[in-house]
Structures are given as structure tokens and as C-alpha cells.
Amino acid sequence: MTNAPLYTLAEGRPVADPASAQHFGGQGIKGLVLLQDTQLIETLAHFSRERIPERVVHASAVGAFGEFEVTHDVTDITSAAFLSKIGKKSKCLLRVSTVGPEAGGADTVRDVRGWGMKIYTEEGNQDFVFNDIPVFFIRDPIKFPSVNRSHKRHPRTHLGDWSMFWDFHNTNQEGIHALMILFSDRGTPASIRNINSYSGHTYKLVKDDGSFKYVKFHFKTNQGIKNLTRSEATKLAGENPDAHLQDLHDSIEHGDFPSWTLYVQVMDPADAETYRWNIFDMTKVWPQKDYPLRPVGKLTLNENPSNYFRDIEQAAFSPSNMVPGIAPSADPMLQARMFAYPDAARYRLGVNYQTLPPNAAKSPVYSPYQRDGAMVFGSNYGGDPNYVRSTQKEVAFRKTATIAKGNPHEKWVGEVSDFSSEVTDEDFVQARDLWKVLGRQEGQQENLVGNVAATLSQAVPEVQKETFAMFRRVDEELGRKIEAAT
Ligand code: HEM
Numbered sequence: 001m002t003n004a005p006l007y008t009l010a011e012g013r014p015v016a017d018p019a020s021a022q023h024f025g026g027q028g029i030k031g032l033v034l035l036q037d038t039q040l041i042e043t044l045a046h047f048s049r050e051r052i053p054e055r056v057v058h059a060s061a062v063g064a065f066g067e068f069e070v071t072h073d074v075t076d077i078t079s080a081a082f083l084s085k086i087g088k089k090s091k092c093l094l095r096v097s098t099v100g101p102e103a104g105g106a107d108t109v110r111d112v113r114g115w116g117m118k119i120y121t122e123e124g125n126q127d128f129v130f131n132d133i134p135v136f137f138i139r140d141p142i143k144f145p146s147v148n149r150s151h152k153r154h155p156r157t158h159l160g161d162w163s164m165f166w167d168f169h170n171t172n173q174e175g176i177h178a179l180m181i182l183f184s185d186r187g188t189p190a191s192i193r194n195i196n197s198y199s200g201h202t203y204k205l206v207k208d209d210g211s212f213k214y215v216k217f218h219f220k221t222n223q224g225i226k227n228l229t230r231s232e233a234t235k236l237a238g239e240n241p242d243a244h245l246q247d248l249h250d251s252i253e254h255g256d257f258p259s260w261t262l263y264v265q266v267m268d269p270a271d272a273e274t275y276r277w278n279i280f281d282m283t284k285v286w287p288q289k290d291y292p293l294r295p296v297g298k299l300t301l302n303e304n305p306s307n308y309f310r311d312i313e314q315a316a317f318s319p320s321n322m323v324p325g326i327a328p329s330a331d332p333m334l335q336a337r338m339f340a341y342p343d344a345a346r347y348r349l350g351v352n353y354q355t356l357p358p359n360a361a362k363s364p365v366y367s368p369y370q371r372d373g374a375m376v377f378g379s380n381y382g383g384d385p386n387y388v389r390s391t392q393k394e395v396a397f398r399k400t401a402t403i404a405k406g407n408p409h410e411k412w413v414g415e416v417s418d419f420s421s422e423v424t425d426e427d428f429v430q431a432r433d434l435w436k437v438l439g440r441q442e443g444q445q446e447n448l449v450g451n452v453a454a455t456l457s458q459a460v461p462e463v464q465k466e467t468f469a470m471f472r473r474v475d476e477e478l479g480r481k482i483e484a485a486t
Pocket residue numbers: 054055056057058061095096097113114115116129130131136140141142144198199200201315316317333334336337340341344345348
């Protein structure tokens with residue numbers, strides 16, 4: 001007797017030899033292949049269907065499991081159950097991605113890194129779908145497909161195209177702050193363990209009594225920020241395109257668990273009304289001298305996935321997955337994203353994607369008004385009423401606070417979130433501050449200039465000219481230096 005698993009077809013029928021097709025006259029005998037060979041047909045048919053659509057952005061990624069532990073009391077600002085007690089731990093999944101490259105693209109290319117994180121709490125899944133830069137390229141969600149297309153492949157040549165890239169950005173200059181970060185050495189991090197991540201958007205932390213604070217979330221690496229120079233990143237992309245995947249996998253495998261500290265910047269709603277920066281415009285940060293970081297907890301990654309496809313490819317993150325105690329702000333980008341991600345998941349994974357292993361909540365789920373559809377595995381709520389307000393079965397509901405009608409702050413919110421993409425000198429202020437900060441770090445201004453010039457030199461002259469002018473709006477010397485280097 002052996003304990004080895006008995007090989008079967010997917011329907012369970014044991015089969016002798018998975019390595020040869022059936023031939024007329026018997027297996028292993030020369031002769032025509034037979035259509036009755038279910039194993040052969042299943043093997044070939046399933047292979048052709050192994051791929052699911054890759055994510056339209058953020059297709060290439062690494063992922064791991066871990067835990068989130070509360071280290072500081074934040075019960076004065078939120079009723080989120082998973083944040084209710086110091087020492088409380090929740091299981092997590094983290095998927096970190098590049099944005100532009102297709103699945104399998106080189107890890108060390110210049111790009112933003114996405115941070116898809118799921119915290120499995122006792123009140124459902126809390127997703128933090130962040131980036132490793134604190135601001136974004138646009139503030140109007142309708143531009144999202146455009147900015148991404150300009151970073152991807154040209155529709156005619158199918159090549160990456162720096163004319164297209166800079167043409168988009170110098171005609172949509174609200175992204176200048178994000179560009180300055182992307183073209184600093186932060187655009188080529190040394191490893192996933194060495195990046196921070198940021199909500200970018202303003203969110204709300206809410207208490208059960210309905211009171212709230214505006215917050216921005218920051219995960220700061222406990223390994224320290226470490227970046228590659230342009231030449232190091234280019235070399236590594238050729239030598240080991242999976243460098244970041246390997247680094248994270250190996251460090252977890254060796255028990256060297258990376259960790260991050262979660263902080264929040266906290267703003268009173270009343271202050272938001274008079275603050276210099278529109279808090280719903282995600283091209284702006286809240287300087288930490290105005291709103292210092294307040295520690296919340298610690299994320300530690302401690303487990304590699306046992307199967308990449310199941311746990312990481314099938315993971316679906318969405319900013320709309322929020323637990324009671326955390327709520328969206330009026331940022332138009334955030335509002336649009338709350339639609340876009342579940343919509344993308346229904347297309348990419350199917351209508352019941354919430355029940356796939358990485359997405360399934362670890363707390364009880366009772367959602368009887370959403371049922372059927374392709375691929376139902378659970379009880380499908382048996383005979384429970386599938387319509388609301390049935391008297392046939394008692395259902396309990398959790399009360400959540402609602403915003404008081406006529407609250408003047410909400411009137412203000414409606415007015416200030418109706419902003420446009422029109423660019424003014426204000427859009428260059430934070431980018432200029434960053435240029436000064438880089439000047440205090442040895443060689444960093446020169447690296448930014450070189451990183452921009454290396455790409456701009458591949459763009460057509462008209463686009464180059466407009467781009468020099470855009471950087472001159474940040475700082476005359478920066479524009480001049482880029483022009484000279486290009
Ligand atoms: C209006 C603006 C945006 C839209 C419409 C949008 C849309 C999308 C879509 C459709 C995906 C692919 C989802 C999938 O197939 O599962 C995606 C992935 C992602 N986005 Fe966005 N996005 C926007 C802005 C942002 C911003 C501002 C951030 C960060 C602050 C961000 C972070 C991410 C991350 C981390 C992923 C990868 C999630 C994963 O690992 O599966 N996105 N986005």
C-alpha cells in the first residue's frame with residue numbers, strides 16, 4: 001500500500017497513464033489517436049482555457065499573506081472593530097504590482113507600485129488599494145483610461161512611446177507632482193520591502209455616533225526606503241526580471257519577515273473648510289508639518305502563497321470594500337474607483353468573485369439578496385427569502401450612523417468637490433517643494449534630470465519643447481537642466 005494520491009480525471013475517474021494519448025489498438029501502440037480519449041481532450045481543452053483576462057492595469061505582481069496588529073489606541077476616531085484594541089491581530093493579504101507592464105513584465109522598471117491589501121476582519125474585508133506615491137497624475141476620473149494608455153503601448157507600433165507619455169502629461173499638467181516622484185529614484189525601488197504606500201485619497205474614520213475625521217493613510221516601511229539608480233534598475237531588469245518577486249519570496253521563506261507601520265494624518269472637518277489645499281484633490285499631499293503622522297498598527301508579511309494563481313491572480317481588491325468605521329470622502333477619483341474595481345472583477349473573474357478563496361470574508365457572510373449566477377459553490381442560501389422585508393425569516397441588521405440632513409459641512413463638500421482639471425500655479429507649489437527637498441539629498445536632483453532626459457530624448461521635438469516648459473514652471477533651473485540633458 002502507498003499513501004501516494006491516486007491520479008484521476010477532474011471528475012474523479014482513476015486513469016492509468018497521463019503521459020500518453022490513446023491510440024487505435026491500445027495505449028503505447030502506433031495507430032490513430034482516438035476521439036474517445038477523454039483524458040486527451042480534457043488535457044488539451046483545459047490548457048487552452050488556463051488564462052483569465054489579466055488586469056488592464058497592475059497586471060504584474062508579487063503577493064504574500066501576513067497579519068495586521070493594532071499598536072496604538074485609535075478608538076477616539078473610529079469604531080472599526082479590527083482597530084478596537086491594542087494587540088488585536090487580523091489576517092491580511094498583500095499584492096504589490098507595477099502598473100503599466102503586462103503580467104510577467106520586469107519588476108524594476110520605472111513605474112508606480114500598487115498596493116492591494118485585504119484585511120480579513122470580523123466585520124468583513126477591509127481593502128486598502130493604495131500606491132507607493134502619495135499623489136496621483138490626475139484628479140478627474142474620466143482621464144484614468146487616457147493616462148494609462150499613454151503609459152502603455154502605442155496603438156500602431158505596439159511599442160512603449162515616450163512621445164505619447166510626455167504628450168499626455170504636458171497637456172494634463174496637474175500630474176506634475178506625481179511625475180516628479182516617479183522620475184526621482186523612488187520610481188525604481190530596490191525591492192517591495194523598501195517601499196512605502198499611501199492612500200492618496202482622503203478617507204473618513206467614523207464613530208458609531210456619526211462623528212468623523214478626515215484621514216490619509218500611510219504605510220511606512222520598517223526596512224527603510226531604498227531605491228535603485230536608473231542604470232542599476234535597467235541592468236537588473238535584464239539579469240533578473242523577477243527580482244522583486246524573488247526578493248520578497250526568499251525573504252519570507254527565510255523567516256526574514258518584512259513589516260510596515262500604519263500611520264494616519266488626521267484632520268478635523270472644520271479645518272478642511274479653510275485648509276490651503278482642497279482635500280478632495282489627490283494631486284496634493286497634506287504636509288506633515290500641518291498634519292503629523294499618528295501611528296495605528298503594524299503589518300507583517302509572514303507567509304508565501306501556496307498557490308500563486310489561486311491566492312494572488314484571483315484576488316480582487318476594491319476601495320469600496322470598507323468596514324463600518326471607515327468611509328469614503330467626496331474625492332471624485334475615489335467615488336469612481338468604488339465603481340471600477342468590482343466592475344473589473346466581475347469581468348475578470350466572474351460575478352461570484354467574492355467567494356473565491358482570497359476574496360471570501362473570514363467573518364460570517366449572509367447576503368441572500370445576491371445569489372445565483374455562474375459558479376455557485378456554497379448553499380446559495382437554500383430556501384431563505386431572496387427578496388427584502390420578508391416576514392418569513394428574521395434577519396438582523398447592523399445600524400450605521402448616517403450624516404445629519406442639512407449639515408452645513410456636507411453643503412461645503414458638495415461645492416468644493418466640483419473642481420476641474422484646469423491647471424494653475426498652485427499645482428506647481430508642492431512639486432517645487434519636492435525639487436528643493438531633492439536638492440538636500442546628494443545627487444538626487446541630477447538623477448531626476450537624467451531620468452527624465454533619458455526618456456524625453458526619445459520623444460518628438462514638439463513634445464520635448466512643451467515638456468521643458470512644464471518643468472520650467474516647477475523651477476527655471478530644473479527646466480533648463482532637463483533641456484540641456486535631453
Ligand atoms: C479613477 C481612477 C482609477 C480607476 C478607474 C482605476 C481602475 C483600476 C482597475 C480597473 C484596476 C484593475 C482591477 C482588476 O482587474 O482587478 C485597477 C487596479 C489597481 N489600482 Fe486603480 N484605478 C484608479 C486609480 C487608482 C489610484 C489613485 C490608486 C492608488 C491610490 C490605484 C491603485 C490600484 C491598485 C493597487 C491596483 C491593483 C489591485 C490588485 O492588486 O489587484 N488606482 N485600478
